[in-house]
Amino acid sequence: MFSERIERLTGSLIREILALTQREGVISFAGGLPAMEAMPELDLAQAPQELRQYGTTEGEPSLRARIATDLSRLGRSCAADQVLVTAGSQQGIDLASKLFVDPGTPVLIEAPSYLAAIQSFRLFGARFIALPLSPQGIDPAALRAEIARQRPAFAYLIPTFQNPSGYCYSEATRLEVARVLDNARVPLIEDEPYRELNYKHVDHVPICAHLKAAPWIYLGSLSKTGMPGLRIGYAAASPDLVPLLVRLKQSADLHTNRLGQWWADRFLRNPDYPAHLERLRASYRARRDAMAAALDRHFRDFARWEVPAGGLFFWVQLNRPLDSRVLLKKALDRNVAFMPGEPFFPDDDRPRGFLRLNFSHADDEAIEHGIRILGQVVRSCLD
Ligand SMILES: Cc1ncc(COP(=O)(O)O)c(C=O)c1O
Known part of the structure; x- marks a missing residue:
């Protein structure tokens, strides 16, 4: 009934996780979402x-x-x-x-x-x-x-x-x-x-x-x-x-x-565009630094990462190749979401033990709280 390519149609794990993160009280490090408060106003009043x-x-x-x-x-x-x-x-x-x-x-x-x-x-x-x-x-x-x-x-x-x-x-x-x-x-x-x-x-x-x-x-x-x-x-x-x-x-x-x-x-x-970019960078830089500090506190014993010079993500590699999709289930039970690393590799023998953590969406307090919980979840799987 359908084209043969429909057999190759895979669901988007991101979309599924994003749907879960809409739940009240979930701290999400999952999507690549800009912070609502960092976005410009949507003013369409003068649209011709x-x-x-x-x-x-x-x-x-x-x-x-x-x-x-x-x-x-x-x-x-x-x-x-x-x-x-x-x-x-x-x-x-x-x-x-x-x-x-x-x-x-x-x-x-x-x-x-x-x-x-x-x-x-x-x-x-x-x-x-x-x-x-x-x-x-x-x-x-x-x-x-x-x-x-x-x-x-x-x-x-x-x-x-x-x-x-x-x-x-x-x-x-x-x-x-x-x-x-x-x-x-x-x-x-x-x-x-x-x-x-x-x-x-x-x-x-x-x-x-x-x-x-x-x-x-x-x-x-x-x-x-x-x-x-x-x-x-x-x-x-x-x-x-x-x-x-x-x-x-x-x-x-x-x-x-x-x-x-x-x-x-x-x-x-807009003449304010360069200043807008500077504000955005300052705000995301601060959140990146907050996440770097939280990772240092809660992940240092069992993982490694680079502090990114730009973008929206930390790519964290656990010292042991745990299946991060299993970690995600446990983290969601505790109202924290992140992106498991496996789907970012195309092959069946995907490397395990990677987590992608977005730092633009949650504020500093949520970053510290969420990374602490995530650290506990990972540690409980290592024991
Ligand atoms: C590498 C990359 N390409 C493309 C996109 C899609 O972005 P857009 O919202 O412009 O479609 C994203 C979104 O996260 C991305 O990370």
Whole structure:
């Protein structure tokens, strides 16, 4: 009755956990949710009436121009007609899946990688080539070897404050990865929703800015700096890919909602935008530090982690490979939620003992309380 791909449709563990965290009194470190109080006001009072009409598939011209200017400033020279406004960067992932993936298509990803990207690629039948990720990024030599061995349709990378690890590729790795992809002409899908959320200075020129020959898609989002509820993201792409992405978008939803695009354009052009980003960074930096301190108090004996330079997550590795899905059940009994690490790996023999902890959503007091309880839960499973 259904298409064969429906057999590959997996539920979203994140969505299921997020549903549980709506329960009264649950402290959630599970989602990648911005703090409600850190979001700008949603003031739509001045929205023009013309927004009621259909718009263009590519997106509102002024917003596309602004995004192209910002990307060019980052070093990736880009014209407005290379930008497609999407329903969050998640839609960019869906469009890229449709563009490149057939059943059995090899796709190169980091291990671990963003859960919902893995799900999307898997839905279309991808076969995963997973490269281990270190705090400096993937190993360019391993990338070269895998490309020579199995020629992936593309590499999907999250080089800046990665989800789930929080890692940020070094500049040397970025340059080398770009060189490897260029030499082999393997397309890059670079996904950067956390780019603006840096808590100290780091070098992070997008990898696509270094590309000279390989096709590329750069995904950005206003979900983490603005508001996720409006579903505004974008896909900028090398000129060869743009017309195909536009046609795929056309058949998906005609265009992204115009009200959200109108709001996003004003948000990015508001003279207060840089100050808003600074406030956001200051507030999340404080929460990151609160979580680092709480982890030091309650996890030090049995786990390790890096303090992330940006993004929204701690990636905690327990010294013993406990199944973190079992830990989650016990934690939820005590009203604390987190994301188990296993689903961020694509294979069946997934490493165990990883927890992804979000620090943007709970306040300092809840962070200390929740991490203490979580520490007790882990300890009770180690005894
Ligand atoms: C790496 C990554 N890509 C894409 C997304 C989707 O974001 P959006 O809200 O822009 O669709 C997320 C959301 O958490 C993410 O972490």
